[in-house]
Amino acid sequence: MLAPVNVSLESLNLMTLAPMLIPIIGALVILVIDMLKSKLDRSLYVVLSLLFLIMDFSTIIDSSSIFMKDGTLMGVFDVMLIDGLAILSQFIIVGASILFIPLALSHKRFHEFAYPEFFALFLFMIGGFQFMVATDNLILVFVGLETSSLALYTLIAMHNRDKSFEAAVKYFTMGALAAGLYSFGAMVFYALTGSVEISKIAAVLAANGYADLAYVLIGVVFMLAAFAFKLSLVPFHTWAPDVYEGSSAAMAGYMSIVPKIAAFVVAMRLFEFLIHSGVVWLEIVLYIFVIVTMTAANIWALVQTDVKRMLAYSSVSHAGFVMAAILIGTTQSNSALFLYWILFSFTNLGSFSMLWLSRQKHLPAHQNSDHSYDKFAGMIKTSPIAATIMGVFMLSLAGIPPFALFWGKVYLISSAVTSGYTVLALIMALNSAIAGYYYVKLIVYMFMKEPIIGNDGHMYVANATKPLRTIIGIAAIGTIFAFLAINPLLEFITSFVYNSGY
């Protein structure tokens, strides 16, 4: 006879679910509203989503204060794991989403924002990402990953252009492949250790002294490939530029930040213990990944003729740069990862929003793509403020001090220096110099070339509305005045990362 299972409700710590449930409830509310009364304006859905996201954000603040008091919290049969990494990455995920969603209120009406489903899917996606980072259970990671990815594919396709369908299908196929690789890798680890929880996997492997190293390596290979797809590491990056080109600029900016931080956190949880337990092979492969991703993506970015594709390759390169933090694997480097990504969110979201601001509904004859370099020629003459802001974003991406990304770069390179990766530090520095070229190229077009005849500067702000300007303003202020916020951010992040044992 089976003994009755008694689980007290307190021990479940259901509060750990609150941050993820809020966007999901929000998504359901939006669907219900649509069912009751259709044809409502997009502004309603934007504001509703914003409200739910702000609520979400405040519950994360709550859990961060609990974390500061009591340390890591487990919940729901120890599936949920609310540690510093989970909280920090949720801050980034939800914060970037709050900055993203007002971009839907563009001046021109675009197809996708007319559907309430867009906003519902968007909130589901955020819920998925939050689950993904707040657990060390490989199955829940998988569930979160798929929830968010499937929602994201649809969001891209809803942009409703030929290129968007191409992008969505491409992303979907690649994503499906990555999901397959991931589940296979998880299966190998389960077969080896009898557990799907990363901490237990680590404990079992350590206990038997990595006796079955060959099998561990097979698992690692699959996992690595899966994450390389998600993080767009070279050579698994091929989808990234096409997908970025196909989706709207705002969506592309969002994709360069949020899905990646979620993947970074899972990669950090999984690879950290493997690197530290001396799986030398993994270290070498990661090293190669990091260097190849940084360098190759930079070189491809040099030859792009479209600003959005350039920014796509630059995001790939930045992902490689940050991957170095996981390779180095010290508290300082992991803190640097979060610092870098927070600063990167501001700058990158800002620069993609600038592209979004200048998005025309129909391409003029002399333009081959939405955001070709030529389009920005002589921008300083016609709309100087927009040109200056865009210039600041580019300088920040290039790592010119005192703009935001410089501090992330310094701290990350310093973490490489302190852990003895001298060559890596030099390569990272020199790659920043290569990257300087294509960022400066846009500045050259904006500031030093003559505008195309007939360009009265209106097209740079064709899509501008108050919400868009506000978001760009926030991003610009965050980029320029980052130096004031570095110290509190750094202390906050370091204490969270350190107290989570990374």
Place this chain on the structure above:
Amino acid sequence: MLDHILSILIFFPAIAGVFGFMIQKDSVRAYGVAVATIEFALSLWLWFSFDSNVSGMQFMEQLPLVPAFGINYILGVDGISLFIIILAAFFTMIGIASLTETKDVKNMIISLLFLQMTMVGVFAALDAIVFYIFWELSLVPMLYIIGAWGGPLRIYASVKFFLYTFAGSLVMLVGMLFMAYFYFQATGVWSFAILEWYRLILPENFQLWLFAAFFVGFAIKVPMFPFHTWLPYAHGQAPTIGSVILAAILLKMGTYAFIRFSLPMFPDASAFFMFPIAILAIIMIVYTAMVAYAQEDVKQVVAYSSVSHMGVIILGTFALNVEGISGSIFLMIAHGVVSGALFLLVGVIYDRRHTKMMNQFGGLASVMPRYATIFGLMLMASVGMPLTINFVGEFLSLLGFYKQSHVLTILAGTAIIVGAIYMLAAYKKMFFGTVTIEENKNLPDVNKRELLALVPLAIITVWLGVYPNPVLAPINKSVESIVQLMHDKSITEEAKSRIPNLVHGIEITRTTVEEAH
């Protein structure tokens, strides 16, 4: 107010630049001149309140910026940086005042004001990261000035300038991070404060590597042979004001950084690399002098001669003794005044004829006598005639290096004579003979605005050539303390013998104590 005079000096032009956006286009030049004059007056006030008897840092300011990572906003001036700051303020002032009709003059003046912020910032910063911030930031306005107002190849030149220097300084940044890490290992706290770094004694092989990392950044900026290839393009394409600021101030960042960072932080490495760098410097002096002789374009002659003289500055710096270093700092100022003036002069003729080719001129002395006189004076100063400003610096630099190596100094000395040849040849082509080209016959002589910029420079050239003491004394004072620090810090025998010990009294008492034991 004196407590924060350095911050005011740094940020006043920048804030004024931001407000400059609000000013109507036709009035912006007067605004620029006013701001730059106030800034120059402030810098003179700084000199006035500067205590020449103190060798250390004065007017220090400190504010935490990222204390968790040891980054603080620390400022201070000593005799070494004081005069370069004044020079920067001076050149921005006369640069804006002498600005001829340009398109988008508002953007130009605002860029110049931002550039001034970065220039003063570099020379006043006493924290490596703050230094680096201004160092890198100075590239941006210069990129814009060359790229937007330059000649036909301006975009190529500006991007080359930017990328070359940017790549070099990133290597330097890695060096700085290593230095901070070594400091952290030694003391347990992160710090990027330069004065704290001075106290750190590193093993020789660390010094060599770090010296090399910093060297890449500084040498590209100077620019030292073989990293000089960006400079002729930058000078060739830049508008007059860009060349003036570049030659007078921006290049000095590199040589200044050698004295501020490399020498006191890595004395053994400096002694180790003394001869290789001296040989590079001499190649730089001789080679660029020869290249200058072959130029058709008068601006390129001035540009290459400017590089050639930067070689003498490097040579003086790496003499590692008080005469050499003081001489090189004095020469930095002299070179700033003289080459800045020469570029202004080239600008004067370019405005009139829109060409810089020397074969387009000839006999100008009879058409533009005042112009020819000032040009002649500056040219004499440039070749190092006694009683002009350059002579003092060159003489001291060479004297300093003579103590280290006779042969190399004689080589460098001969190279300076080559300098006289190409400069005089250029002068002959432009000013002597008869006027052969019709257009040159009615050229107007220098006007009031140009005189306003050139006459003060001519006065300084002669004044400091005859009586250099007001500038040289404070420089000397600060250099003495740096040389003493280097001697005390050095660990190898070679460095101890190369770097003189200035405090004989203490040495004697120490030996007597030992004898007593």
